[in-house]
Amino acid sequence: MVIVDRKGPEAMNNPQEARKEQPSTYFVQDRDNQSEFDRLRVQDQMVTRGMGGILPEQPNPEKLRRILDVGCGTGGWLLETARTYPTIETLIGVDISAKMLEFAREQAQQQGVGTRVEFAQMDALRMLEFPTGYFSLVNARFSISYLRTWDWPKFVSELARVTRAGGIVRLTECGRLGGDSEALFSLDKLLLQAFFNAGHVFVEGDDTSLMVRMPELLSRQGVYNIQTRDYELRFPAGTPEGESYREDLRYGFRVSLPFLRKWVGVPKDYEQLYQQMLEETARQDFVGRLRLRTVWGTAPTHRKTQHVV
Numbered sequence: 001m002v003i004v005d006r007k008g009p010e011a012m013n014n015p016q017e018a019r020k021e022q023p024s025t026y027f028v029q030d031r032d033n034q035s036e037f038d039r040l041r042v043q044d045q046m047v048t049r050g051m052g053g054i055l056p057e058q059p060n061p062e063k064l065r066r067i068l069d070v071g072c073g074t075g076g077w078l079l080e081t082a083r084t085y086p087t088i089e090t091l092i093g094v095d096i097s098a099k100m101l102e103f104a105r106e107q108a109q110q111q112g113v114g115t116r117v118e119f120a121q122m123d124a125l126r127m128l129e130f131p132t133g134y135f136s137l138v139n140a141r142f143s144i145s146y147l148r149t150w151d152w153p154k155f156v157s158e159l160a161r162v163t164r165a166g167g168i169v170r171l172t173e174c175g176r177l178g179g180d181s182e183a184l185f186s187l188d189k190l191l192l193q194a195f196f197n198a199g200h201v202f203v204e205g206d207d208t209s210l211m212v213r214m215p216e217l218l219s220r221q222g223v224y225n226i227q228t229r230d231y232e233l234r235f236p237a238g239t240p241e242g243e244s245y246r247e248d249l250r251y252g253f254r255v256s257l258p259f260l261r262k263w264v265g266v267p268k269d270y271e272q273l274y275q276q277m278l279e280e281t282a283r284q285d286f287v288g289r290l291r292l293r294t295v296w297g298t299a300p301t302h303r304k305t306q307h308v309v
């Protein structure tokens with residue numbers, strides 16, 4: 001089964017192919033950065049575990065036939081889905097980063113799911129290169145990291161287009177990284193401001209402004225039966241979850257530096273704040289917090305209409 005004939009591992013060995021990658025709106029500007037790669041692996045496991053699994057709200061995932069994960073990163077979510085539900089026939093992950101995909105492909109082979117799982121390089125801000133109505137479920141997690149507020153209508157309309165009528169379109173997004181640390185509060189406020197200035201956040205200073213709009217973003221593209229599930233994840237210091245949370249922060253506030261520089265400016269005491277954040281989040285009584293929202297709904301019958309802005 002080959003649905004996608006996209007840049008594969010050969011592209012990674014061919015600098016000219018690799019150079020053809022488009023500039024992206026992702027908040028990590030150097031997408032081949034090893035720290036970003038490590039951060040995504042840690043974050044993926046931490047979030048999936050915290051939510052209670054890959055599709056905790058779906059009653060019958062084993063009945064799904066084909067799944068797409070958009071902005072799949074290192075492929076952790078998709079690979080776990082493939083391992084957990086052997087009845088799912090085809091699982092495809094798309095991402096703009098060739099390096100993430102190369103790793104994901106290797107993992108698929110190593111985990112013995114390579115015959116059912118494919119990864120393709122694709123820019124989700126453009127058309128998704130799949131037939132209309134192809135997938136039973138289309139998933140996208142943390143798309144705020146590369147979508148500007150004005151990108152959502154076309155993005156959701158593409159997710160709905162490639163989902164079969166009656167299939168599921170599923171989004172998961174998060175709020176600010178919280179916990180009792182003054183330095184974390186300051187750094188995260190800076191990041192939220194950069195996200196707003198870059199156009200990724202709907203309301204200045206409001207980290208929930210995307211989460212509250214998710215149902216409407218889906219319904220405007222004809223998705224119906226929309227449902228919401230909220231999560232308040234906790235990551236106490238000294239536990240494996242707490243360690244993952246701190247790792248996520250440790251990498252995150254390094255790899256986002258060029259984005260911060262570009263969109264908000266980096267204060268002179270940034271390094272000091274960063275070190276303080278590492279100290280405060282290592283304290284015994286520190287508990288990291290993360291709010292998440294999953295919104296999902298049923299894809300409509302396909303008509304030849306444009307997305308609704």
Ligand SMILES: C[S@@+](CC[C@H](N)C(=O)[O-])C[C@H]1O[C@@H](n2cnc3c(N)ncnc32)[C@H](O)[C@@H]1O
Pocket residue numbers: 024025026031040043044070071072073074077094095096097100122123124125140141142145146
């Ligand atoms: C925050 S990560 C989330 C990864 C994964 N969905 C997860 O939840 O673990 C966002 C991913 O989107 C990818 N990305 C950024 N811009 C993109 C674009 N225009 N099209 C497709 N993927 C993109 C990045 O390379 C990165 O892997």
